[in-house]
Every structure is written in C-alpha cells, then in structure tokens.
Amino acid sequence: MVLNSLDKMIQLQKNTANIRNICVLAHVDHGKTTLADCLISSNGIISSRLAGKLRYMDSREDEQIRGITMKSSAISLHYAKDDEEYLINLIDSPGHVDFSSEVSTAVRICDGCIIVVDAVEGVCPQTQAVLRQAWLENIRPVLVINKIDRLIVELKFTPQEAYSHLKNILEQINALTGTLFTSKVLEERAERVTESQVNPHSEQGEQVYDWSTGLEDTDDSHLYFSPDQGNVVFTSAIDGWGFGIEHFAKIYSQKTGIRKEVLLKTLWGDYYINMKAKKIMKVDQAKGKKPLFVQLILGNIWSLYDAVLKKDKEKIDKIVTSLGLKIGAREARHSDPKVQINAICSQWLPISQAVLAMVCQKLPSPLDITAERVEKLMCAGSQTFDSLPPETQALKADLSLQKRSLRGVSVPDEGTRRSWQRRRGRHPWSPPRMGVPLRRVQRKKSRKVPLGFSAPLDGLPPVPHMACCTLENLYLLMGRELEDLEEVPPGNVLGIGGLQDFVLKSATLCTLPSCPPFIPLNFEATPIVRVAVEPKHPSEMPQLVKGMKLLNQADPCVQILIQETGEHVLVTAGEVHLQRCLDDLKERFAKIQISVSEPIIPFRETITKPPKVDMVNEEIGKQQKVAVIHQTKEDQSKIPEGIQVDSDGLVTITTPNKLATLCVRAMPLPEEVTQILEENSDLIRSMEQLTSSLNEGKNTQVIHQKTQEKIGEFKGRLEQHLTGRKWRNTVDQIWSFGPRKCGPNILVNKSEDFQNSVWTGPDGKASQEANRYRDLGNSIVSGFQLATLSGPMCEEPLMGVCFVLEKWDLSKFEEQTASDKQNQKQSDLVDAGQGEGETSSAGDENQEVHNGCSEPFEKRPSQKGESSLTDCYGPFSGQLIATMKEACRYALQVKPQRLMAAMYTCDIMATSDVLGRVYAVLSKREGRVLQEEMKEGTDMFIIKAVLPVAESFGFADEIRKRTSGLASPQLVFSHWEIIPSDPFWVPTTEEEYLHFGEKADSENQARKYMNAVRKRKGLYVEEKIVEHAEKQRTLSKNK
DSSP states (O other): OOSSOHHHHHHHHTOGGGEEEEEEEESTTSSHHHHHHHHHHTTTSSOTTTTTTSOTTOOSHHHHHHTSOOSOEEEEEEEEETTEEEEEEEEEOOOSGGGHHHHHHHHHHOSEEEEEEETTTBSOHHHHHHHHHHHHTTOEEEEEEEOHHHHHHTSOOOHHHHHHHHHHHHHHHHHHHHHHHHHHHHHHHHHHHHHHHHSTTTOOSOOOOOTTHHHHHSOOGGGSOOGGGTOEEEEEGGGTEEEOHHHHHHHHHHHHOOOHHHHHHHSSSSOEEETTTTEEESSOOSTTOOOHIIIIIIHHHHHHHHHHHTTOHHHHHHHHHHHTOOOOHHHHHOSOHHHHHHHHHHHHSBHHHHHHHHHHHHSOOGGGOOHHHHHHHHOOTTOOGGGSOHHHHHHHIIIIISOOOEEEEEEOOGGGSTTTTTOOOOOTTSSSSEEEOOSOEETTEEEEEOOBOOOOSTTOOOOSBOEEEEEOEEEEEETTEEEEESEEOTTOEEEEESOTTTOSSOOOOBSSTTOOOOOOOOOSSOOOEEEEEEESSGGGHHHHHHHHHHHHHHOSSOEEEEOTTSOEEEEESSHHHHHHHHHHIIIIISOSOEEEOSOBOOEEEEEOOOOSBOTTSOBTTSSOBOOOSOOHHHHHTOOOTTOEEOTTOOEEEEOTTSSOEEEEEEEEOOHHHHHHHHHTHHHHHHHHHHHHHHHTTOOOOOOOHHHHHHHHHHHHHHHHHSOSGGGTTTGGGEEEEESTTSSSEEEEEOOSSOEEETTTEEEOSSHHHHHHHHHHHHHHHHHHHHHHHSOTTTSOOBOSEEEEEEEEEOHHHHHHHHHHHHHHHHHHHHHHHTOSSOOOOHHHHHHHHHTGGGSSOEEEEOTTSOEEEEETTEEHHHHHHHHHHHHHHHHHHTSOEEEEEEEEEEEEEEEGGGHHHHHHHHHHTTOEEEEEEEOTTSSEEEEEEEEEGGGOTTHHHHHHHHTTTSOEEEEEEEEEEEOOSOTTOOOOBHHHHHHHTTTOOSOOHHHHHHHHHHHHTTOOOOOOSSOSOOOOOOSTTOO
C-alpha cells in the first residue's frame, strides 16, 4: 500500500529547504537499481519482499531482459526523521558505458549523488567516470559500499580481512577524489599566475612560483569519504540491510557508557577498546585484539550470517530475541537462508533508514547551490561571468540567493506517455532538457525559451535560437507513472509536456530573455557507431522522419544525420545503445517497421613517412628487384598527362584554360599536432567565424581577452611541435584548416604573391589587389576543403595531412585580364561613337553569351564591380576549385597512403580461469592488450586493451559466451590509429615473392577495410569474382 498520497507530495514540494535532489551513480551491476528498490519499498510503493527482484525503476522490457538500466528514471520519496519531513527526488541512472550520457543529464539536474561501489569488485572504470562527472558538475557525493554479503558468502573473508578490504576500497576512492582536487587547485593557481603576468600591478608579492602553494592553503578534508564523517554507508541491498557507524555509536554508547561523540570518531580506524578500563586505545596493547569496527560491528554481522547459513536454530532464536525482533513463522521455516537473513536484517539494520538519513544530513538542498556552480552554468565556451550583460549577471541572485531554481524534464506527447514519459526529457540545468529559473511554474503560461537567432529584446545582445512557448502539462515523476500537477514550486524535479515542437536537442527555459542557455553537458562516450535506416514501406517515410526527430530529443547522445546520398543515418555510442535506439524508433516514436543497414564504420585517410623496411623486414633499396607481375602499385599511382610530379612529391597542375598553375605538396603532420587540432576544433571554428565577419566588413564580434589568450596558447603549442627546417614559419603561413574549416588538416600558403593567414586575415600588396586575390584565394581554400572531405582511397575524410601551396602562378590570368580591360575600353569608345539610339536588345546579349564558347573569353561584370572570367571550361573560380582538389589528391597519391581506424579502449574484468579465452577473442578481432593487473584481495584481473571499432560488433556477446558470463567488456571510443599495412601493397622483391607467393593473396587488413567502404559507397573495387573456375558435374546420376 502506498503510504503517501499525491496531496502529501504537493505539500512537501513547497518546503524547499527539505528537498533533496539526488541521483544514484555506479559501475554496471554494482546494485544501483536494487538499492533504489529498497528505498522505494520504504514508501510502500512496492513490497519489501520484492525489493531487488522487481527492479521497479527498470520499466522497459529490454531493461528487464538484459538486467541492466538503460534510461534514467526519477521518483519522489517521502522520508521523516525527528519531526522533520523530507521530499527526496531520486534518479536511478545507468551504469553501462554506452549510456553515460544519461548519467551526465542526471548529474546536471541534481544537487547531490550517491556513489555505489561493489565491495568485491571495488573501484571500476565506470566508477571513476561517474565520480569525475559528479566533480565536473560540482555536486556533493556520498558513498554506499554495497554487496558486503559477498565478502561473507562468496569470498569467505574473516571480519578482519573484510575490514582491510573495505579500508583499501575507501583509500582508492579517496585517491581519485584527491587527484581531481589537486588538478583543480593547480589549474586555479596557474590562472592566477597568468593574470598577474598580464597585470603586473594587480598582485604584489613573492615572485617565486611554488606549485604546491595552493594545495597547502586549501582545506580539502570535507571532500573525502570516511565513515566517521557520516558520508559512508555499508549495505547489502539484496539482503535489505545497511548501516552507518552512527547507528552503532548510539547503541554502544548506552551499553558501554562511552560518549557517542568519542565512538563516532573511533569506530572506524585502528582503535581498540579496553573493556575493563572502558577506554579506547590508539595502539593495540594486547596482541591480537581486533579494531572496534571489527569487534563491535562486523563480528556481529558475521555471526548472524554464520548461524543462518549453518541453520543453527538455537543461535538464530537467541540473536533474534537479544535484538528484540519479531520474525514471522513463514520466514523462520523457510528453507532459503537468504529469506531468513532478509527478515532479520531488514528489521535490525533497515537500509532505507541508513541511506536516507545520510542523504538528508550530508547532501545539500536546492537552496544551497554554490555561486561557483551558477557562474559555471551560465558561461558557455570561453566566456567569463564578468563579460556577461548586467541583466544576465543579475539572474545569479535569482538562482543562488533567492533560490528560484526549478528543474524540468521534457515529456513527449500523450501517446507515448504510458510507455514512460520518463522521457525524462532532459533536465533543466543545462541543455539536457530544460533549465528553468522560474519563480513558479504553472500550466498554460507563455514562457520565453532561448532557442534561436532573434532580434535583440530590450537592448540585449541577440540570443541564438530563442522561441516563445507554452508549458502545456506539468507532471510529478513517479518511476513508471506520471501524476498531473497544476503548479510546481521552486527547487523540484518535474516533467514538462508540450515542448516537442520547440526543443531540438536541449533547451533552457526562462521567463526573461536575458537568461543565457546553460553550458553543454560533459559526455564520457562519443557517438561512433552509425547505421542507415529506412522504412520497409516507402510511403511511411514521414513517420520515420518524425520518429527520428523525437528520438533525437529524447536521447542526449544520439545524432541524426542526413547524408549527401539522402540516407537517414543514426549515430550512437555503442552496440547496446544502438539496439535501444532502434527499438525506441520502432515501438515508441515512429511505430513502423524499419530496415537497418550494416553498421557504417568510419575511417580516416592519411599519409606517412616512406617506410625504411619492406614487408619481410629487409632494408628497402638493397634487395634484388625481380620482374613485377602485378602492376597494381604503379596503376594506382599513375598520374595523367599534363601533371608534373617531382621526386620529392611536388605536384604541378594547370587549370583547364591554362591561365593558372598550382604547385602543391602533401606532408604528414606529427601525431601531437593532429591531436592538438582535434582538441581545439571549437576554438578553430570561432576563429573562422571571426575571420569571415571581418572579411565581410562586419566588426560585430568582439574578441574576449580569454579567447585571445586561448588562440595565442594554441598557436604556441603548434609552433612548439612544428619545429625543424621543413616546418620553418609554417604556423604563421597556415591559410585554412579542413575539412569544414575546423578539421585536423592544414593548408599552408608559401606563395609570395599573396599572403593570407588564419591568424591575421588577408594581407595583400594593395587593397584592390587583395580583394581580387581574396576571391580567387577562396576558390583555392574551397578546393582544399573538398579534397580533405573525401580522400582518394575510399572517399573518407583526411586526417593529419598538411598541404603546402608552394607556388601560385597567375601571370597569364593577369595578362588576360589586362587585355580584356583594354578590349572593353575600345568597345566602350566604339559604342559611344555610334550614338545613343543604337542599343542592343537583351535577346542579342543573351545570344552572345550563349555562344561564348567560340570566343577565347567572355567577360561579364559582376554585382560587386569585379570581373569573373568564363570560358568553355566554366567560371575561372570553379576551375581553380577543381584544379586545387585534383592537385591535393595527386599530392596524396604520390606519398605512402594509409587508412586510420577508429579504436575503442576496452576494459574487461575476468577471473584467472577464463583469462586465456579473453585473450583468444581479443587476438581474433585484431585487439591489442595494453595492461593486465590483478585486483588486490580478489582473483579478478583487469585487462585494458584497444580494439578497432570495425571488429567490435558482436564482441561483447562473444566474450560472454566464451567465458560463460564471467567476463564483460566496457567499450569507449578512444582515438584514431593508423593501420600499418599498405592497402595497395604487392610483392616486388625476390624475398617478398618467396614469403607471400606470386598472388600475395594473404589477408591485407587495410585493403579489406578499404574495399568494404568502396563497395558500400558504390565505387569501383578491383577484385575477381571467380578465379580458377572449374567445370562441375553431378556424379550421383552417372551410375
């Protein structure tokens, strides 16, 4: 029976000081949903007997089948303590790495979090990830060490061994927290030093920089987890018990007469009790004595388990009587010892009491949001809070001091409501779903939502994507159900209906247009797995488009793309995430049958330095060449006539009308530079926007000092890595980045005629000349962008390539332009002499232009007063684009080309029994093991490996089957890695023929990937369908 009515919940929502917005975070299978079940059962929503078995918060069918949480779910719980009543808005989040975006949104909406750690497995990769996410969002964590029963039943630890193990887990978690704290303090210290260098008068004091100064001055004791601080609870959610040391301190204070405050400080740690003297000692004076935590707490729990597991009825009755408990006859007679343990422990040490008491005491209410967090939420990108408009800065008081903060979760339309409107949309506090600084939310009220580029309101700067919308429905989120509300006071988590037409991915709701959109979320996983989807019946395409739009709103991590081919592409974080998105599309959003392509594997193309050894590790150039049977290599690099290639790879190419000549060379960028370019793509994009606005004569964008510093630092890092003779002055001559003007490839302009740089903008000899060169220069950049967007191997984007424009000869073009001007003057004089009455009809002019191919050139004045040359090859600017693109492609082809594969980092926990099978599956799929270490105190090994995304499909299922479920991998996209083999390699030396045979048909990984991509894109693939065919006959008839 539900203990609290809707009216009670509405009443509790009004007392903001007693609201706790919390989420449960952990590694997969560490017991989050089971813990949530125990807390929900305390409110009578589910039976305490079903807690841990029902998994109430996993309301999707696929969640129940797989046994993992895939969507964050929210529920409101009531908790009463010492005449105080609390409302706890609990969000249960997934632990699987594919759904880490759900964790990001849950963390953004909450003020505190419960970190759950398995007592056996300890700190796992995803535990580190969620702790980092909580730290980045500046929310306060508390710790629950779960599954203590496994230490007794499975590992059979003694109480002393269990204590040492638990202490070790706490040390590991505190070490992680310490690392995060240290990095933050050092960053702040470095910023202050930078500011004092910029403003030398701002800070007078010692000039010697000591890196540890900030650490010594800052108090970090409150950040760490320790049972004596009351922020750690030990639990066994499946058995329904949990305790903090405060519970036992109260009991033993009455029994021993030692003050409760003393026991709180000494129950955890190496303290020992002298029962005769009733004193607690720091040192173990009598050898062999046990610490207080072991003697007074763990010893009793171990005794109980021992009695129940051995079915010692007398001892059980004695324990039950001494604890003053009442056990039902059904539980007492039950053959399963787990039932008896649950019946006794859930009364003796109720888990909900321990966890909820800790939450209410240690986690903040919405009123306690820190000023630092508010400023961080309002400052997107490189902005600082001081640079925001005064009206926007004034909102800080509304958010932090007057506490008018409210968190919203967008809910889809009524049709999808039952299946879980828990489309816990997203939250307010960020783009995740909705951010709402509102005094109070009521239905049918118009609200401004920063959603688009609109005219400035009240003199404020323009806000991107602002729209006006109406909040149609408000909901109280109750796990699998939604309850309608008329209004919601500040500080609560709620569901909002009717926003699906206004929100593309995420939004910030506000009554005032001066509120900026909150900063984007920090996602741990990057979307990398792509599939193309289409309806089985073409007439249902509109439903698919609408369904994909809803899916895009509902999932913060998924990306929806429409490719140039017209395909609708779904980009997801991993295999499990992909399956969930497809199920949602079929059953909830589009509600149609869909066809799904094979996963589209992304690759990148690059070039490398020429190898020094061949495929049999012989030094190149010293072997005896033999007659080459396969000319594949030569065919691939065959350059058409009219294109000159130097020995060092310089390609010289002329436009079709022979007016311009380009000389281009391709060079591989150092790995560090490629990484820097990838990390700073947002900064490069903002630099590009600024340059384009300056070129158009608009000086609307003011560069903030912090942005200037970032650009300077970015340039300095590039100069630091691009050193040596061949890279001299390269950074200053960077003309563009690509593809899409922000990618990891660069175009360097070394032509003396026209100097242009991304750092300074155009710098020509004269303004008129600069303008003419700039228009032609834009064509060169466009050709570079096209070349980097699709490489020559399989039309995939390039990565880590530097194109150098060595020479740009426009002398013939200038001559032609000059002669055209002279001809124009002569024709003007002739026209003037013929008198005013003679004018040619528009039709005649059109006819002349139409027959322009017979003339060498045709000149038409453009709207800007400049001339653009057109001939039978098309406009001159278009010829430059095509020529530059071809030059870049040929410059690539004369260098050793390589494919780059996307790589996952793979974390696997496995026992020693199945280690060999794990290695077998990894090696079969081209995986590479980086590290293997044994987890202290267990027989578990942690294996870190890298695995190509192309080989990852079905990997998790295969590894589970081969290891009988004893190993489970977590895959996260990590980096791009060059595949070492040459996709165009053929044997050319005697040693290679001996080793690989005449056909050299052993599997070439790079060629296999390249041909697969070319087939998918409909490009030509050089392969024989049938080779050495033989005539076949059926022998069964010939008798």
